[in-house]
Amino acid sequence: MSNLLVQDLVKQYSLEGKSFTVLDKLSFSVDSGDFLTILGPSGCGKTTLIRCICSIEEPTSGKILLDGEPISGIGPDRLMVFQDFNQLFPWKTVIENVIYPLKLNKVSGDIKTLTQRAEEFLDLVHLSAFKHAYPNQLSGGMRQRVAIARSLALNPKVLVMDEPFGALDAQTRSILQKELKSLWRKFQTTIIFITHNVQEAILLGSKVMVLSLSPAKIKYYEKNPLPEPRMPETPEFMAQWHTLYDQLDTRRY
Numbered sequence: 001m002s003n004l005l006v007q008d009l010v011k012q013y014s015l016e017g018k019s020f021t022v023l024d025k026l027s028f029s030v031d032s033g034d035f036l037t038i039l040g041p042s043g044c045g046k047t048t049l050i051r052c053i054c055s056i057e058e059p060t061s062g063k064i065l066l067d068g069e070p071i072s073g074i075g076p077d078r079l080m081v082f083q084d085f086n087q088l089f090p091w092k093t094v095i096e097n098v099i100y101p102l103k104l105n106k107v108s109g110d111i112k113t114l115t116q117r118a119e120e121f122l123d124l125v126h127l128s129a130f131k132h133a134y135p136n137q138l139s140g141g142m143r144q145r146v147a148i149a150r151s152l153a154l155n156p157k158v159l160v161m162d163e164p165f166g167a168l169d170a171q172t173r174s175i176l177q178k179e180l181k182s183l184w185r186k187f188q189t190t191i192i193f194i195t196h197n198v199q200e201a202i203l204l205g206s207k208v209m210v211l212s213l214s215p216a217k218i219k220y221y222e223k224n225p226l227p228e229p230r231m232p233e234t235p236e237f238m239a240q241w242h243t244l245y246d247q248l249d250t251r252r253y
């Protein structure tokens with residue numbers, strides 16, 4: 001079943017009185033439980049696209065439907081995890097950071113139930129021992145884990161991730177990729193994940209999209225042909241890497 005439907009999406013901005021098109025009539029659908037990774041040259045409009053999906057930006061024209069209904073405003077059904085390590089409330093402990101959005105979004109249950117839910121999700125990201133720590137006492141990778149746990153605890157229909165591992169070292173990135181994939185398998189949450197890293201797009205995506213230079217059009221949108229486990233050193237993986245890399249228009253750089 002199609003979970004998210006984007007139809008003829010156009011986004012224009014204006015700068016110094018001149019309007020310019022960033023997203024040029026994008027149409028695609030994401031099925032329930034898909035893990036869609038999105039690649040595209042810097043500045044092509046990837047963030048703008050997901051900001052429209054999360055209603056942080058208003059499209060200039062076009063439609064976005066979630067489970068057949070037009071999206072309306074920011075809501076817990078479409079949550080965003082950012083690259084920035086500072087997306088947690090610095091004055092709240094780790095567990096308070098997870099509980100607070102549950103309360104804010106009126107997740108049913110008394111404080112004991114919400115605390116149990118927060119603990120369960122912190123356990124899934126291996127942070128039980130740090131539940132009373134403050135964000136500034138955590139590493140970047142740990143903070144990203146809290147942000148992921150906090151979002152998943154709200155059981156969103158779509159989890160949107162804007163280069164969440166882009167600022168991590170290679171080893172931590174690889175660990176978090178594995179953890180996220182296993183959480184995705186467990187909860188079957190629909191995920192839309194922006195990355196600049198072709199290898200990451202192949203490792204994680206059940207589907208991969210490549211956007212063109214701005215104004216962005218869809219250059220490539222296919223099911224990931226590689227079976228699991230995906231090994232970067234195999235010829236099949238390298239061939240897929242080249243297929244995607246060739247689609248990436250890097251002319252400007």
Ligand SMILES: Nc1ncnc2c1ncn2[C@@H]1O[C@H](COP(=O)(O)OP(=O)(O)OP(=O)(O)O)[C@@H](O)[C@H]1O
Nearest residue numbers: 013014015022040041042043044045046047048049
């Ligand atoms: N609020 C805004 N007002 C005007 N222009 C904007 C605004 N937000 C983004 N843009 C422009 O829209 C274009 C696309 O930006 P966007 O951040 O979506 O690209 P991106 O593909 O996510 O880039 P990167 O990969 O470098 O993060 C850029 O030219 C940017 O300058």
